[in-house]
Amino acid sequence: MTTPQQHQVPSADDFLMGGGVPSAKFPAIGTSVSGRITERPTVEQQRDYTTGDLKFWDDGKPQMQLVVTLATSERDPENPEDDGARRLYVKGQMKNAVASAVRQAGARGLEVGGVLSVMYSGDGERKNPRFNAPKNFSAEYVPAAANELHTPDPTAQPQAPQYPAPAAVPQQAAPAVVPGLTPEQLRAAMANPATAALLAQQQAAQGDVPQF
Incomplete structure (x- = not known):
């Protein structure tokens, strides 16, 4: 036994x-x-x-x-x-x-x-x-x-979520002078992305600034 x-x-x-x-x-x-x-x-x-x-x-x-x-x-x-x-x-x-x-x-x-x-x-x-x-x-x-x-490290600091940087908006070159517009009006027009793009397209197509 x-x-x-x-x-x-x-x-x-x-x-x-x-x-x-x-x-x-x-x-x-x-x-x-x-x-x-x-x-x-x-x-x-x-x-x-x-x-x-x-x-x-x-x-x-x-x-x-x-x-x-x-x-x-x-x-x-x-x-x-x-x-x-x-x-x-x-x-x-x-x-x-x-x-x-x-x-x-x-x-x-x-x-x-x-x-x-x-x-x-x-x-x-x-x-x-x-x-x-x-x-x-x-x-x-x-x-x-x-x-x-699977055990988290108590000494580790939480990481902030990483997001991709926003794509840079291409800057349109402003014409130096636009007939009919004062410098202040030109700056205001170039501050609007739509107006700035239109001025750039017209300048490229005509080879000069648009006439107002």
């Missing part, structure tokens, strides 16, 4: 401060937990919720689970020291969902810096009337490298 594995040893900070990381909870269908993995996932033996005893299969093998610590956006309003850390215990159908998500991401496993999202998607078949129906889960995983590529 396999020697029972001891319960996971708390971290130094947990031991010192007398606390621990809260478990991720899935109280209702549609509940999801998502966050960046902050610690290297570990494997430990499951324990009975009521007695705390280590759990074994009928053949004597220990029932194992994967422990993943996530930095989430969740906060307990009754706990002012809640930093959003949540511990996910991956076992049963959740293990299959997480493994499938890792394969779809092209990764070899979970790693620190990756982002794991798990959702309670529905209930499975209730085979034992003494227990609740098993929960079904769906999962998504973004490897650490891909997550870094």
Whole structure:
């Protein structure tokens, strides 16, 4: 018979401060937990919720689970020291969902810096009337490298949108003198693009300035 594995040893900070990381909870269908993995996932033996005893299969093998610590956006309003850390215990159908998500991401496993999202998607078949129906889960995983590529740099300054410079309007050469127009009237006429173009066309066609 396999020697029972001891319960996971708390971290130094947990031991010192007398606390621990809260478990991720899935109280209702549609509940999801998502966050960046902050610690290297570990494997430990499951324990009975009521007695705390280590759990074994009928053949004597220990029932194992994967422990993943996530930095989430969740906060307990009754706990002012809640930093959003949540511990996910991956076992049963959740293990299959997480493994499938890792394969779809092209990764070899979970790693620190990756982002794991798990959702309670529905209930499975209730085979034992003494227990609740098993929960079904769906999962998504973004490897650490891909997550870094999609994480904006908080020190980067936003760039203003770049637009092409407006095309320069060709300037028409003004005739030095136009009979019948004072210099002030000539300047006023050349200030109007339509009039300026007309004067230039007539000057080019006739070889001299138009007569008024």
